Amino acid sequence: MRQNFAHKYLPEFVYGGIDGVVTTFAVVSGALGASLSVSIILILGFANLIADGFSMAVANYLSVKSQTELHRRHGDFKEYQRLGKHPFKTATATFLSFVIIGFIPLLSFVLSLFIPSISKNVFLYSIILTALALLFVGSVKAEIVKKPIFRSALETLIIGGIAAALAFGVGYLLQGLVY
Secondary structure, eight states, X not given: OHHHHXXXXXXXXXXXXXXXXHHHHHHHHHHHHTTOOHHHHHHHHHHHHHHHHHHHHHHHHHHHXXXXXXXXXXXXXXXXXXXXXXXXXXXHHHHHHHHHHHTHHHHHHHHHHHOXXXXXXXXXXXXXXXXXXXXXXXXXXXXXXXXXXXXXHHHHHHHHHHHHHHHHHHHHHHGGGOO
């Protein structure tokens, strides 16, 4: 039963985790590109975690609810039973994954408040932790889609890296607007 539950909601874990870590690290990268302070990075990062995580959870909830209602309305009970997902559970899995995995890029910044000696390399630690998170979620994704783990993990890492580079570049280009 527990394994069935985990397998059923694994796609939400991957979906929320990838988006959480990518968007949060993009916020961190953009803020660093603009030379913003650690406190601003933390404010933007946590705002992203909660607001974007909630937004994704609500969208997931409405999507699954609409899909189940559609199958129920059209009498497609086989498809309805095959899906068997509860909208609230999918939303919760998405939100928790987004927040938990999405927190990883912020971890070194939070720790730097308590361990000042890591402040000098805080972004490097964030990069390393984020890369590990992307590799982990990519390997979980490989399990779902039955693809080679290395390839899936590397693909997820590259996509996350591109998003971070784009955000850093935008932050760097717009840093003059900060006053």
